[in-house]
Amino acid sequence: MAAKEAREAVGEYKAGWHDPENATIRFDFGLSEQVVRDISALKNEPDWMTEIRVKAFHHFENRPMPTWGNMSMLEEIDFDSICYYLRSSDATEKDWEDVPENIRDTFDKLGIPEAEQKWLSGVTAQYESEAVYHSIREDLEQQGVIFLDMDSGLKEYPELVKKWFCSVVPYQDNKFSALNTAVWSGGSFIYVPKGVHVEMPVQAYFRINAKNMGQFERTLIIADEGSSIHYVEGCTAPTYSTDSLHSAVVELIALPGAHIRYSTVQNWSANVYNLVTKRGIAHENAKIEWVDGNIGSKLTMKYPAVILKGEGSHAEVISVAYSGKGQHQDAGAKIHHLASNTTSKILSKSISKDGGRGSYRGMVSVSPKAENCKLNVVCDALILDDGSRSDTYPTMEVANPSARCEHEASVSKVSDEQVFYLMSRGHSEEEALAMIVNGFFEPFTRELPMEYAVELNKLMALEMEGSIG
Amino acid sequence: MASDKPVLDISNLHAGIDDTPILRGIELEIPAGEIHAIMGRNGSGKTTTANIIMGHPDFEVTDGGVQLDGEDLLEMEPWERARAGVFLSFQYPQAVPGLQVGNFLRKSVAAIRGEDEAKGTEFRKKLKNAMTELDIDRSFLGRYVNDGFSGGEKKRFEILQLMLLQPKLAILDETDSGLDIDGIRTVAKGINAAVRGTDSGALIITHYSRILEHVQPDRVHVLIKGRIVKSGGPELALELEERGYEWLEEEANPPNGNMEG
Ligand SMILES: Nc1ncnc2c1ncn2[C@@H]1O[C@H](COP(=O)(O)OP(=O)(O)O)[C@@H](O)[C@H]1O
Numbered sequence: 048m049a050a051k052e053a054r055e056a057v058g059e060y061k062a063g064w065h066d067p068e069n070a071t072i073r074f075d076f077g078l079s080e081q082v083v084r085d086i087s088a089l090k091n092e093p094d095w096m097t098e099i100r101v102k103a104f105h106h107f108e109n110r111p112m113p114t115w116g117n118m119s120m121l122e123e124i125d126f127d128s129i130c131y132y133l134r135s136s137d138a139t140e141k142d143w144e145d146v147p148e149n150i151r152d153t154f155d156k157l158g159i160p161e162a163e164q165k166w167l168s169g170v171t172a173q174y175e176s177e178a179v180y181h182s183i184r185e186d187l188e189q190q191g192v193i194f195l196d197m198d199s200g201l202k203e204y205p206e207l208v209k210k211w212f213c214s215v216v217p218y219q220d221n222k223f224s225a226l227n228t229a230v231w232s233g234g235s236f237i238y239v240p241k242g243v244h245v246e247m248p249v250q251a252y253f254r255i256n257a258k259n260m261g262q263f264e265r266t267l268i269i270a271d272e273g274s275s276i277h278y279v280e281g282c283t284a285p286t287y288s289t290d291s292l293h294s295a296v297v298e299l300i301a302l303p304g305a306h307i308r309y310s311t312v313q314n315w316s317a318n319v320y321n322l323v324t325k326r327g328i329a330h331e332n333a334k335i336e337w338v339d340g341n342i343g344s345k346l347t348m349k350y351p352a353v354i355l356k357g358e359g360s361h362a363e364v365i366s367v368a369y370s371g372k373g374q375h376q377d378a379g380a381k382i383h384h385l386a387s388n389t390t391s392k393i394l395s396k397s398i399s400k401d402g403g404r405g406s407y408r409g410m411v412s413v414s415p416k417a418e419n420c421k422l423n424v425v426c427d428a429l430i431l432d433d434g435s436r437s438d439t440y441p442t443m444e445v446a447n448p449s450a451r452c453e454h455e456a457s458v459s460k461v462s463d464e465q466v467f468y469l470m471s472r473g474h475s476e477e478e479a480l481a482m483i484v485n486g487f488f489e490p491f492t493r494e495l496p497m498e499y500a501v502e503l504n505k506l507m508a509l510e511m512e513g514s515i516g
Numbered sequence: 517m518a519s520d521k522p523v524l525d526i527s528n529l530h531a532g533i534d535d536t537p538i539l540r541g542i543e544l545e546i547p548a549g550e551i552h553a554i555m556g557r558n559g560s561g562k563t564t565t566a567n568i569i570m571g572h573p574d575f576e577v578t579d580g581g582v583q584l585d586g587e588d589l590l591e592m593e594p595w596e597r598a599r600a601g602v603f604l605s606f607q608y609p610q611a612v613p614g615l616q617v618g619n620f621l622r623k624s625v626a627a628i629r630g631e632d633e634a635k636g637t638e639f640r641k642k643l644k645n646a647m648t649e650l651d652i653d654r655s656f657l658g659r660y661v662n663d664g665f666s667g668g669e670k671k672r673f674e675i676l677q678l679m680l681l682q683p684k685l686a687i688l689d690e691t692d693s694g695l696d697i698d699g700i701r702t703v704a705k706g707i708n709a710a711v712r713g714t715d716s717g718a719l720i721i722t723h724y725s726r727i728l729e730h731v732q733p734d735r736v737h738v739l740i741k742g743r744i745v746k747s748g749g750p751e752l753a754l755e756l757e758e759r760g761y762e763w764l765e766e767e768a769n770p771p772n773g774n775m776e777g
């Protein structure tokens with residue numbers, strides 16, 4: 048069995064191992080209103096949450112699949128063969144020593160405890176449906192910073208959660224935000240009090256271990272006036288021959304003058320559907336940045352969004368996508384300028400290789416009342432071989448003539464002369480390609496914490512290995 | 517460690533691209549410590565010669581051999597040739613956006629000279645000295661390889677790499693073109709520093725004699741239509757400057773020869 052799985056494992060994916068599944072609670076495959084109610088009951092949730100879940104479930108059922116992105120891949124999702132809730136540890140521990148050993152080993156191999164000691168303010172580690180580890184530095188706690196897994200957030204701060212939950216991404220937003228709202232479990236809940244600056248990033252790490260697993264974390268970050276926080280998330284899963292589904296919802300609220308930066312390095316194995324809704328609201332003079340890297344997964348559809356609601360607010364979406372064999376990264380950004388003197392910048396870089404497909408799908412709009420807005424959109428694609436594909440679907444809806452819009456797009460191929468130049472300096476063809484690819488991603492990588500940047504460069508070098516025919 | 521083998525030994529080299537012959541029987545030997553020049557008009561095959569020594573995948577060698585210190589180069593991949601000690605200063609160096617100069621230099625020195633040579637204060641000192649010699653500002657290290665470089669910056673950067681990589685054989689393809697006289701002096705200084713007084717050899721490709729006033733060649737070869745038709749001492753460069761190439765062209769084209777090769 049293991050040998051068969053190993054044979055089915057694709058490529059050089061390094062996080063593709065899996066642990067034996069030691070579920071303490073595992074729901075049957077498939078989704079129904081009862082499953083939704085059971086999840087809520089298991090978590091002892093307040094009635095209002097159960098009700099939202101149930102409403103969201105019915106919306107999900109009635110809502111057709113998106114008619115864009117990759118419809119044929121979407122149609123392949125078998126919602127009946129997914130497990131919607133699986134718990135492998137009965138508690139969220141504050142000490143790695145207390146986390147069940149095989150789970151702890153997994154996070155060790157992924158380097159999480161080490162990173163925590165070196166450069167993080169707090170860590171939450173989610174395994175299947177629940178957080179298994181959670182900690183925050185004491186000084187931040189003393190300053191009133193709340194950093195919890197979402198379930199604990201709901202228990203300890205029900206009023207705050209009730210106020211903001213679904214306020215940025217209503218469950219009716221799309222089919223997958225409805226699904227997430229119905230069956231959500233885990234994720235992060237963060238509140239940063241007025242004027243508090245969280246200097247070092249906090250990190251969430253999401254790991255799917257089981258086969259045919261659905262992971263539906265829900266994250267809500269509220270940065271109060273004049274505060275700032277940098278949230279980083281990473282994710283991996285074992286390589287299986289059957290598909291898993293990751294469908295998260297992330298809501299950010301940056302109150303006046305606050306600054307939220309949300310960085311992601313998504314490295315799901317090539318059998319994971321990654322269908323995620325991420326959106327933030329920026330109030331007066333607030334700033335929201337999405338730094339979004341998509342390296343893994345089978346199909347990703349993700350368009351981090353910012354609603355510039357307050358005057359003088361600013362949005363940035365910097366993203367990279369790598370599409371290898373059998374992968375489609377349909378990624379992009381959405382920015383809505385609702386207020387005057389708001390500015391935004393989108394930089395999207397995509398690489399496709401071995402028949403992979405990268406799409407940039409972007410939407411920027413300026414409402415009639417928003418004066419003097421500035422928009423800048425740049426999307427670059429790099430195609431590594433003939434069978435690979437890159438498309439861009441940009442939309443700009445500018446209803447106020449005072450807006451200044453800039454848009455640039457480029458598609459390039461790696462030239463033989465470039466590779467030869469690097470090879471003449473002692474670098475093998477693979478190394479040369481990795482240098483070109485990492486150079487292409489550099490405007491993105493330099494925005495990441497150093498440790499993540501190094502990891503990403505290694506990851507891309509790995510993707511270039513064995514690729515020369 | 518002087519060896520009695522020439523640094524570069526090209527014999528009866530025939531090569532071309534897509535069945536079109538470009539080089540038609542090149543013979544060239546560069547003994548250790550010598551600097552040779554190849555001169556010739558545009559299209560005579562100078563860059564092709566350089567590309568073939570370095571291992572450009574587009575060209576096909578149909579006959580003959582190329583040896584570095586007695587080692588067969590034609591069997592090696594380009595990066596193996598670089599590690600064996602071949603360096604090519606490109607006529608048109610390629611840009612790699614996002615790849616920082618400092619990082620690239622360190623990686624290239626590590627690949628060619630070994631990890632130990634690429635770290636520590638020793639490396640930094642070497643780098644600093646070479647940059648001073650070539651009149652390159654420190655801020656250069658943070659820029660991206662050849663990205664937005666002026667013609668002169670590109671050529672200086674090639675010579676900076678030459679100085680750090682310390683090859684056995686340095687091939688300089690039109691390193692003088694696009695440089696003003698100060699630029700030529702500066703890169704000539706770099707070339708002399710890298711080759712003179714060592715066991716290395718150099719092949720300077722040019723179609724002007726200007727650079728040869730600053731890097732005295734031991735031998736000058738004239739390439740016409742893929743063949744070396746005349747070799748001589750440094751005075752040959754001056755003669756070519758005065759008389760042009762016409763007087764040599766008959767030697768390349770016997771009366772009933774095929775003009776297009
Ligand atoms: N990549 C190539 N494809 C086709 N023809 C080439 C290529 N490179 C060189 N040639 C041809 O080979 C001949 C010699 O070119 P080259 O070596 O660049 O000359 P030089 O450097 O002396 O100016 C020219 O006729 C040129 O058109």
Ligand SMILES: [Mg+2]
Pocket residue numbers: 562563564607689690
């Ligand atoms: Mg040339």
